[in-house]
Amino acid sequence: MTVFPGGTGVTHLSVYDWPGPDGLPGGSAHVHLVCTEGYVVLEGRGRLQTLGADGFAETPLTPLTVAWFAPGIVHRLVNDGGLRILVVMQNAGLPEAGDAVLTFPPSHLADAASYRAAATLPSDDPAGGARRRKDLAVEGFLGLRAGGPQALAEFYARAAALVHDDLPAWHGRWRDGPLAAATATGNQLDHLTAGGFHHLHDGRLTVLSAPPTRGYGMCGRLATYPQNNER
Incomplete structure (x- = not known):
C-alpha cells in the first residue's frame, strides 16, 4: 500500500514557464489511461486546457x-x-510505471521504440530534453485539436497500443496498492460490524518531509513524495 492514504500519490509541481510552439508557457500535453488526476492550486495563475x-x-x-x-x-x-500545484494522483505507482502517454505527432507514436526515443530525457541535458519533449507534445496536441474526433480516436488507439505490454505489471501495482487499500477498509468495516475494533490499536502517525529533489516531469519540476510499494 502506498504511504499516502487510499492508494493515491501526491506531488508538488512547479509548472514550466517555457513558451511552447504556440507561444503559451507551460507543460506537456498528455493523457492517462486508467488514472484520475486532481489539482489543488497553491500559488500563481494559469489555465488547464483539456481535450x-x-x-x-x-x-x-x-x-x-x-x-x-x-x-x-x-x-x-x-x-x-x-503556477504551483499539489497534484493528487489516483493509483499511485501506475503513472510512474507508464500510465501517461504524451501527445506526440503520429510518427512518434507508431511503436514503442519511436515513442521512447522522443520521451526519454538525455542524462547530460535533462532540462533541454524536457523542453524539446514538451514542445513536441504541444505540437501534437495542437494537431489533435485541429483534427477533431477522428484524430482523438486515433491517438487513443495508439496510446493503448503503446502501454499494452506493460499491463500485467500494472495489474500487480494496482493489486498491491489501491486494491489493497480498499480491501483493508472493507475488512475494517466487517470487523466493526461484528463488534470488533482491534485494528484501532494499529493506528500510527506518518509524517513526510518535503522531497529533497525536483525532477523534470511532463508538466514542470516535480517534488514527489515517496511510496513504499515502488518496484
Whole structure:
C-alpha cells in the first residue's frame, strides 16, 4: 500500500514557464489511461486546457482552485505566472510505471521504440530534453485539436497500443496498492460490524518531509513524495 492514504500519490509541481510552439508557457500535453488526476492550486495563475469526448475546454486556475479529470482527458497546463500545484494522483505507482502517454505527432507514436526515443530525457541535458519533449507534445496536441474526433480516436488507439505490454505489471501495482487499500477498509468495516475494533490499536502517525529533489516531469519540476510499494 502506498504511504499516502487510499492508494493515491501526491506531488508538488512547479509548472514550466517555457513558451511552447504556440507561444503559451507551460507543460506537456498528455493523457492517462486508467488514472484520475486532481489539482489543488497553491500559488500563481494559469489555465488547464483539456481535450476529450466533449471537445476542447480551457479552465482558469487560481489559488485554491480544485480540479480533476478522468482517464481519457488529454490535458495541458498553461502557466500565466508562478503556477504551483499539489497534484493528487489516483493509483499511485501506475503513472510512474507508464500510465501517461504524451501527445506526440503520429510518427512518434507508431511503436514503442519511436515513442521512447522522443520521451526519454538525455542524462547530460535533462532540462533541454524536457523542453524539446514538451514542445513536441504541444505540437501534437495542437494537431489533435485541429483534427477533431477522428484524430482523438486515433491517438487513443495508439496510446493503448503503446502501454499494452506493460499491463500485467500494472495489474500487480494496482493489486498491491489501491486494491489493497480498499480491501483493508472493507475488512475494517466487517470487523466493526461484528463488534470488533482491534485494528484501532494499529493506528500510527506518518509524517513526510518535503522531497529533497525536483525532477523534470511532463508538466514542470516535480517534488514527489515517496511510496513504499515502488518496484
